[in-house]
Amino acid sequence: xxxxxxxxxxxxxxxxxxxxxxxxxxxxxxxxxxxxxxxxxxxxxxxxxxxxxxxxxxxxxxxxxxxxxxxxxxxxxxxxxxxxxxxxxxxxxxxxxxxxxxxxxxxxxxxxxxxxxxxxxxxxxxxxxxxxxxxxxxxxxxxxxxxxxxxxxxxxxxxxxxxxxxxxxxxxxxxxxxxxxxxxxxxxxxxxxxxxxxxxxxxxxxxxxxxxxxxxxxxxxxxxxxxxxxxxxxx
Ligand code: UTP
Numbered sequence: 001x002x003x004x005x006x007x008x009x010x011x012x013x014x015x016x017x018x019x020x021x022x023x024x025x026x027x028x029x030x031x032x033x034x035x036x037x038x039x040x041x042x043x044x045x046x047x048x049x050x051x052x053x054x055x056x057x058x059x060x061x062x063x064x065x066x067x068x069x070x071x072x073x074x075x076x077x078x079x080x081x082x083x084x085x086x087x088x089x090x091x092x093x094x095x096x097x098x099x100x101x102x103x104x105x106x107x108x109x110x111x112x113x114x115x116x117x118x119x120x121x122x123x124x125x126x127x128x129x130x131x132x133x134x135x136x137x138x139x140x141x142x143x144x145x146x147x148x149x150x151x152x153x154x155x156x157x158x159x160x161x162x163x164x165x166x167x168x169x170x171x172x173x174x175x176x177x178x179x180x181x182x183x184x185x186x187x188x189x190x191x192x193x194x195x196x197x198x199x200x201x202x203x204x205x206x207x208x209x210x211x212x213x214x215x216x217x218x219x220x221x222x223x224x225x226x227x228x229x230x231x232x233x234x235x
Contacts (some may be wrong), residue, residue, distance in 0.1 A: 010143035011046035015133040016055040018054025042117035050133040053081035061189030073127030074188030082121030134198035153212025154232040208235040
């Protein structure tokens with residue numbers, strides 16, 4: 001599926017933060033409801049779901065860094081954890097979702113022409129799963145990109161340390177790019193608002209980005225359908 005076909009709906013790309021997977025709070029019930037939502041949306045429109053590594057990836061990366069592994073080796077550890085999460089979600093979704101998550105962007109785009117949802121994790125060192133999702137979105141001329149996180153929006157200040165932080169409902173691409181540039185680095189396991197490569201690719205292709213609380217399935221469903229949702233919209 002190199003380009004959107006004339007009569008088929010344009011794909012949707014969802015990146016799911018790994019931090020949504022293992023919170024210790026009703027994870028199994030949440031994942032079952034998430035799978036149900038994704039099955040429903042994916043049956044109507046091609047849906048690619050890219051899953052992150054969350055805290056587990058960061059713990060392995062920290063351990064590896066203490067042991068002297070190179071940045072590329074650390075990225076590869078992170079990729080393995082994202083793939084573990086992708087396998088879990090793919091197995092839960094069942095057919096037609098491929099049980100073995102594609103390991104490259106082109107394999108994912110190819111699968112999306114035959115099955116939906118398609119679930120995958122990371123691909124290669126140097127970016128995050130947001131970047132993988134953006135590459136798929138650009139290749140497939142996606143209608144929108146949804147980024148499901150635990151934080152649920154972009155804030156004007158750090159919401160973890162500042163109680164006065166307020167969510168920003170809407171941003172232009174130049175404003176968002178500036179925040180991403182200021183915020184991001186390139187070492188393995190770093191936490192930032194959004195992947196720099198991903199922001200550049202989506203901005204250039206003018207694909208709208210929605211940042212939403214992934215645990216709020218009503219909000220996530222609205223964002224995936226292109227309806228109004230609580231969170232941040234970049235377009
Ligand atoms: P994530 O995509 O989970 O990064 O990849 P993140 O920003 O921590 O996202 P959340 O917290 O899940 O939302 C984890 C790490 O795996 C490596 C990077 O080191 C990244 O920081 N990785 C991931 C890659 O090198 N390439 C990929 O394609 C994906």
